Amino acid sequence: xxxxxxxxxxxxxxxxxxxxxxxGLELLTEGVVEGFLAGxxxxxxxxxxxxxxxxxxxxxxxxxxxxxxxxxGRKDRLYVKQYEEETNLRAMLVVDISRSMAWTGAPxxxxxxxxxxxxxxxxxxxVLLRQRDATGLIAFDDAVRAxxxxxxxxxxxxxxxxxxxxxxxxxxxxxxxxxxxxVGLLRRRGLVIFISDLLLEQDLAMRALKFLxxxxxxxxxxxLMDPAEMELGGPAEARFEDPETRDGVILRPKDWAEAYRxxxxxxxxAWRRACRTSGxxxxxxxxxxxxxxxxxxxxxxxxxxx
Amino acid sequence: MIGFLTPWALAALPLAALPLxxxLIQRRDPPTVEFPAVRYLVQVTQEHHRRLKLxxxxxxxxxxxxxxxxxxxxxxxxxPLTEAVSHAPSALVVLLDNSPSSSAVVQGTxxxxxxxxxxxxxxxxxxxxxxxxxxxxxxxxRRGAPDALGRAVDSVEASSRRMDLGEYLVLAEQVLAxxxxxxxxxxxxxxxxxxxxxxxxxxxxxLVRPAGEPPANQGIARVDAGSQPWTPEGGSVTVxxxxxxxxxxxxxxxxxxxxxxxxxxxxxxxxxFTLGPAFPGWQRVQASKAADEFRGDDDRVALLRVAxxxxxxxxxxxxxxxxxxxxxxxxxRLRWGSDLALGVLGxxxxxxxxxxxxxxxxxxxxxxxxxxxxxxYGAPALAPAVSDSNAFVGRVAVTRRHALVPLRAGQAPxxxxxxxxxxxxxxxxxxVLIGSRLDPAWTGLPLTAGFLPLVDALVNRVAxxxxxxxxxxxxxxxxVPDLATEVVLEGRRWPVEGGAAFRPPDTGVYFVxxxxxxxxxxxxxxxxxxxxxxxAEPGALRSLWKGLRVVSLGDAAGAAFAGAGxxxxxxxxxxxxxxxxxxxxxxxxxxxxxx
Numbered sequence: 001x002x003x004x005x006x007x008x009x010x011x012x013x014x015x016x017x018x019x020x021x022x023x024g025l026e027l028l029t030e031g032v033v034e035g036f037l038a039g040x041x042x043x044x045x046x047x048x049x050x051x052x053x054x055x056x057x058x059x060x061x062x063x064x065x066x067x068x069x070x071x072x073g074r075k076d077r078l079y080v081k082q083y084e085e086e087t088n089l090r091a092m093l094v095v096d097i098s099r100s101m102a103w104t105g106a107p108x109x110x111x112x113x114x115x116x117x118x119x120x121x122x123x124x125x126x127v128l129l130r131q132r133d134a135t136g137l138i139a140f141d142d143a144v145r146a147x148x149x150x151x152x153x154x155x156x157x158x159x160x161x162x163x164x165x166x167x168x169x170x171x172x173x174x175x176x177x178x179x180x181x182x183v184g185l186l187r188r189r190g191l192v193i194f195i196s197d198l199l200l201e202q203d204l205a206m207r208a209l210k211f212l213x214x215x216x217x218x219x220x221x222x223x224l225m226d227p228a229e230m231e232l233g234g235p236a237e238a239r240f241e242d243p244e245t246r247d248g249v250i251l252r253p254k255d256w257a258e259a260y261r262x263x264x265x266x267x268x269x270a271w272r273r274a275c276r277t278s279g280x281x282x283x284x285x286x287x288x289x290x291x292x293x294x295x296x297x298x299x300x301x302x303x304x305x306x
Numbered sequence: 307m308i309g310f311l312t313p314w315a316l317a318a319l320p321l322a323a324l325p326l327x328x329x330l331i332q333r334r335d336p337p338t339v340e341f342p343a344v345r346y347l348v349q350v351t352q353e354h355h356r357r358l359k360l361x362x363x364x365x366x367x368x369x370x371x372x373x374x375x376x377x378x379x380x381x382x383x384x385x386p387l388t389e390a391v392s393h394a395p396s397a398l399v400v401l402l403d404n405s406p407s408s409s410a411v412v413q414g415t416x417x418x419x420x421x422x423x424x425x426x427x428x429x430x431x432x433x434x435x436x437x438x439x440x441x442x443x444x445x446x447x448r449r450g451a452p453d454a455l456g457r458a459v460d461s462v463e464a465s466s467r468r469m470d471l472g473e474y475l476v477l478a479e480q481v482l483a484x485x486x487x488x489x490x491x492x493x494x495x496x497x498x499x500x501x502x503x504x505x506x507x508x509x510x511x512x513l514v515r516p517a518g519e520p521p522a523n524q525g526i527a528r529v530d531a532g533s534q535p536w537t538p539e540g541g542s543v544t545v546x547x548x549x550x551x552x553x554x555x556x557x558x559x560x561x562x563x564x565x566x567x568x569x570x571x572x573x574x575x576x577x578x579f580t581l582g583p584a585f586p587g588w589q590r591v592q593a594s595k596a597a598d599e600f601r602g603d604d605d606r607v608a609l610l611r612v613a614x615x616x617x618x619x620x621x622x623x624x625x626x627x628x629x630x631x632x633x634x635x636x637x638x639r640l641r642w643g644s645d646l647a648l649g650v651l652g653x654x655x656x657x658x659x660x661x662x663x664x665x666x667x668x669x670x671x672x673x674x675x676x677x678x679x680x681x682x683y684g685a686p687a688l689a690p691a692v693s694d695s696n697a698f699v700g701r702v703a704v705t706r707r708h709a710l711v712p713l714r715a716g717q718a719p720x721x722x723x724x725x726x727x728x729x730x731x732x733x734x735x736x737x738v739l740i741g742s743r744l745d746p747a748w749t750g751l752p753l754t755a756g757f758l759p760l761v762d763a764l765v766n767r768v769a770x771x772x773x774x775x776x777x778x779x780x781x782x783x784x785x786v787p788d789l790a791t792e793v794v795l796e797g798r799r800w801p802v803e804g805g806a807a808f809r810p811p812d813t814g815v816y817f818v819x820x821x822x823x824x825x826x827x828x829x830x831x832x833x834x835x836x837x838x839x840x841x842a843e844p845g846a847l848r849s850l851w852k853g854l855r856v857v858s859l860g861d862a863a864g865a866a867f868a869g870a871g872x873x874x875x876x877x878x879x880x881x882x883x884x885x886x887x888x889x890x891x892x893x894x895x896x897x898x899x900x901x
Contacts, residue, residue, distance in 0.1 A: 100342035199342050229343045237336040242344035249347050250336055255358065259350045267346060 016111050016291055020119065029122040029161070032291045033130070055079040056130075089133040089191060090150045092182050093121045094175075095167070096196030098141040099244045102169035104287070105228020113224045116287040117195045118164045120222070123295055124193060125160045136185055137163055140178035141170025149185055172244045173200040179208035182217075189216040193298075197224050198271060199244075210278050219280040222298065223271055225264075227288050232260040315381040322377065325369035365893045372886040379879035384488055393867045394874035395435035397489030399478040400425050400455070400866075402462060403471065404442050406836040407498050409464035410600040412518050418464050420516045421494040424862040425459045428492055428514075431863055437485045441474065443467040443781075447481045464602070466813045467781035468833035471495060472503030475851065479509055492866045496520065499842040500835040504850045512855045513847065514862040524549035524573060525603025525837030526557070529593045529829075533759070534775050535611035535766055536589075537638060540582010543608065545593045547571045549837045555595045562589050571595075584612040588827060590815050603837045609775060609815050609827035616655075616765040617643020624649045626752035627659070627744045630761040639762050646765055651677070655736035655769045659743045660708045667708070679734045680719065683741075684709035691726025693751075698723055698768075699760050703750040704730065707741040719788060722768060738769050774818055774826025779833040783807035789820035793828070 019028055055068060058078035066080040101114040111119075121137070128135040129152065136150030137160055148163050175196065182192055192212050198205070198221075213219050232253045234240070241248040253260075268284050275282035285294050310316065341347070351358075384394040402425050408418040425440075432438050432452035439447045440455045443465035448458055475491060482489040490510035495501075497515050527548035532541055540561075547555050552573045558566040559579040571577035581591070591608045598604065618640055622628045627649055634640035647656040651673050660683050661670060671682040691704045710729040712718045722738070723731035730741045742748035744757075751757055778784040786793065788804040795816045802808050802818075810816055810830040818826040844856045857865040 103340065103342045197342065199345060226342075229341075232347070234339050234341075235337055238339045239336050240339050240341040240344050240347055243340050243342055245344075247344055247348070248338070249344060249351055251347065251351060256347070256350055256354070259354050260346060263346050263350045263353075264343070 016116055016119070016287060016289070017109060019291065020111055020115065028119060029126050032123045032295065033126045055081060090186055090188060091128045091133050091191040091193065092136045092138060092150055092186055093125060094138045094140070094178055094182060094192060094194045095121050096173060096175065097139045097145060097167050097170050098173035099169050099171055100173065100199045101197055103226065103243060105226050110227060110287045113197050113226055113287055114167065114169055117224055118167060120291060120294055121195055122161060122164050123291055124298065126157060127295065127299060129157050135160065138178050138181055139167050140175065142172035142174045144178050144181055145170055147181065150190070175200050175205040176208045179205070179212060182212060183215060186217060191218045191220065193220045193222065195222045195224065206274055209280060213278050213280055220298065221271065221275050221280055221282045223268065223282065223284045225284065225286050227286050230264055230286065232257045310381040310383050312380065312382045315377060318377045318380070322370050322373045324373060325366055329366055361893055365890065368886050368890045368893060372883055372890060375879050375883040375886060379876050379883060383875040383879065395487050396867060397437040397482050397485040397487040398432065398866065399439045399441055399447065399481050399489070399491045400428060401441045401474055401478050401491055401493045402459065403469055403493065403495030404462050404465045405469040405501065406464060406466055406602040406832050407496055407600065407839055409602055410520055410523065410839055412516070412520055412599065417496050417516055420859055422459050422462060424514050424859045425494050426456050427863040428866040429456045429459065431867055437487055439481050441478055441481065443469045445477065466602070466832060468779060468836055469501055470503050471497070471501050472505035472850065475505045475507050475511065479507055482509055494862070496839070497841050497847060498838065499840050500838045502842045502847060502850055507851050510853055510855070511851055512857060512865050514857055514859060515841065516859050520839035520841065521599040522551040523598055523600045523837055523839045524551045524555050524595065525600070525834065526593050526595055526606040527834035527837065529591060529606050529608035531591060531608050531610040533762060535613040536584060537615055538583050538586055538612055540580065540584050542578050542580045543591055543593070544576050544578050545571055546576040547573055548834050549573065550840055557593055557595045559591060559593045561591050586612045586614065588817065588824065600837070600839060603832050606831045607815055607829055609829045611775065615639050615641055616646045616769070617641050618646035618648050618765055619644060619652070620648035621650070627761070630758050633758055634762055640765060646769055648765065651737065657738045657740065657764050657769055659740050662743065677737065679737050680713045680717070681710050681732050681734060681739055682713060684711040687728070689726065693723055693725040693730060698763055699751060699756045700754070702754055704742055706748040710739055710741050733768055736769055738764055776826060776828040778810060778828060778830055780810055780812050780830055783809055784828055786818055787826055789825055790818045791821055792819040793817070794819060
């Protein structure tokens with residue numbers, strides 16, 4: 001039996017800005033995840049236990065031994081049996097909604113980091129929920145702005161969508177309180193996905209992330225950057241101003257472009273090195289990366305490979 | 307001192323501020339751009355700020371220097387050289403001291419020969435682009451090409467003119483001022499102390515002086531023939547010796563063609579020689595001493611007049627005049643005769659005094675007019691006066707006098723002595739008029755020591771029309787008598803204007819003529835200061851001439867254009883500009899690449 005063709009376009013592979021313009025958050029997310037999963041040929045995770053939990057629709061790649069043949073006989077549809085063991089993983093999405101996340105260097109070409117983070121978080125949540133992983137959400141700027149505890153119910157997906165869609169850019173950035181909050185929400189070992197542009201106090205954030213890691217959680221840092229943040233451009237001379245702190249510096253981009261590029265590379269390397277040293281996964285993602293590629297980079301790779 | 311061929315190009319110097327102005331203009335009001343990753347920029351600028359700021363200032367400096375280098379290069383700068391191997395077009399005055407002392411012989415060689423050799427070597431360094439002058443004691447600045455001036459140097463001989471080196475340096479500086487090229491003066495001289503004087507020189511001066519001490523020299527400083535004229539019986543001559551040597555000098559004196567008289571004269575002193583008898587007329591006296599290394603001052607000439615003393619009549623009642631005449635009579639300077647009337651207007655030569663009685667003044671004036679004398683006695687001048695300084699009498703009080711009025715207004719020929727600015731003693735032909743009677747009630751003159759010599763001069767010289775026995779050195783301005791028309795020296799003739807200055811070109815005895823009559827003579831000898839050959843100390847010279855550089859003869863060629871010679875800085879400046887341009891490109895591209 002072959003899988004039925006997906007009714008949605010391959011949102012996972014097209015330009016994020018174009019994909020966002022074609023569909024809303026829910027439809028886009030489902031399209032991204034459907035396309036992403038179709039490209040994987042099989043479910044990314046297995047681990048079915050003895051204790052039955054519920055049925056779910058058969059997906060290409062599911063093992064045939066878990067197909068409920070009786071239900072097929074009654075309803076003429078393929079269902080697989082899902083067991084309680086699958087819900088052992090509890091994931092928490094920690095999304096940075098600070099003012100810097102609302103910035104884009106080219107609004108007509110790329111999504112703002114926050115918009116990209118919303119869609120990527122939704123896709124991740126959908127993938128996790130489809131795997132029967134309890135998924136929660138924390139949004140923060142200089143304080144925790146939204147909290148959604150980890151749930152595995154199908155209806156939880158809708159709550160996540162509503163919460164993510166309602167996020168608006170905040171003020172400054174303080175990741176530590178949000179990450180500390182995770183400790184209270186994930187009592188058992190779980191997965192923490194930290195989505196941010198990392199324009200924050202690195203020492204404080206790393207200390208909190210290490211604390212999570214120390215508590216046995218898997219930590220994944222998704223470093224979002226706008227392509228315009230990778231290369232310094234602009235007028236011949238300008239005052240560059242931080243939208244959060246309003247700090248500024250006057251310089252000529254031409255004079256500093258190369259040094260800036262080296263600095264950004266150094267910052268990314270420093271984060272990657274720090275995360276690897278602490279046993280965390282780090283992914284540097286620019287907002288012009290198609291969501292499917294970003295998902296593949298985050299989920300489909302073997303553990304330990306970044 | 308740096309000079310410029312086209313100094314007007316320096317007007318573009320303010321362009322050097324252009325890079326700074328552009329820098330300041332570009333710094334104003336940059337636009338604000340929102341950029342979240344400012345922390346990365348801050349991190350970048352903190353790491354690179356000092357280096358980049360240094361580069362920015364370096365770039366600004368390089369650009370400013372580039373503009374300055376180009377502007378200065380356009381102005382054609384040149385700088386003095388320490389050693390003139392090659393030089394930019396320069397102006398150079400070669401001041402060759404060929405004053406009499408340059409003929410002194412030192413260690414077998416004339417000073418002038420050494421100086422000329424050095425001058426030739428200096429001129430050989432000249433190029434056609436240089437402006438070169440040769441200035442010698444004659445005061446004529448000859449301009450020419452190096453080889454032409456080299457030939458001119460060859461023909462230079464020791465002059466009889468003294469050179470005041472300070473004055474000649476000023477003259478050389480004035481010559482230099484006629485050329486726009488940066489210039490200097492090379493003075494080739496023995497720099498004797500008696501020839502230097504202060505001069506406000508503003509151009510570089512290089513003094514090239516020969517090594518070795520000059521010889522101890524002695525010379526005849528003066529030959530004094532005493533009161534003139536001499537009687538045919540003869541007279542005495544006083545000879546003075548000057549110089550650096552302290553030894554007595556054997557001196558011989560010759561009057562005309564008579565045998566010489568010889569005697570030892572002490573150094574710095576004088577000796578008297580009695581000569582005679584002599585024939586009436588103008589006679590030449592020559593004093594000579596033993597030859598030494600400087601021959602120019604070993605001989606000296608003087609002119610004297612030999613004539614019978616005047617034969618005069620006078621009124622014994624004229625107390626003071628008669629007393630003077632009696633003394634002159636007793637000393638042989640006067641005799642009784644009818645050639646000269648003393649005190650009144652006679653038929654021939656006369657020394658006329660105003661009459662005691664004013665009523666006789668009209669008759670005297672009419673008599674003067676009949677004699678063709680262009681003067682008359684005027685009204686009494688009541689204001690006391692003092693005679694002016696003159697060759698015949700010092701300053702004496704004149705309490706009473708009659709004005710001496712020329713017949714033609716504006717023409718006052720033959721004034722001998724003035725008092726209070728007005729004619730007091732005048733001469734016309736063989737008649738001498740005195741404005742006051744020679745009496746203490748009229749003037750203090752009879753009570754002074756100069757009274758007797760005055761009467762002697764009046765009767766023996768002035769009244770005879772022989773008024774001028776002058777002395778001087780070659781080149782000196784000597785004022786000839788009013789009646790002079792010509793000056794003669796051994797067949798050479800110089801027309802002169804009466805009362806004007808005559809500059810004798812050489813030593814010798816000159817005769818002053820008034821038409822066909824000889825009315826005087828000029829004894830022209832070397833300036834006695836030339837006899838002192840001791841050189842001035844370099845320190846003293848530098849205090850007199852600011853910026854002076856003293857070099858030896860051997861260093862003359864190299865140092866000459868170091869004073870006047872200037873190396874062109876245009877080439878080095880253009881190379882500097884090129885280097886700065888390359889630096890600018892490197893810094894500018896470096897900023898864009900690595901900052």
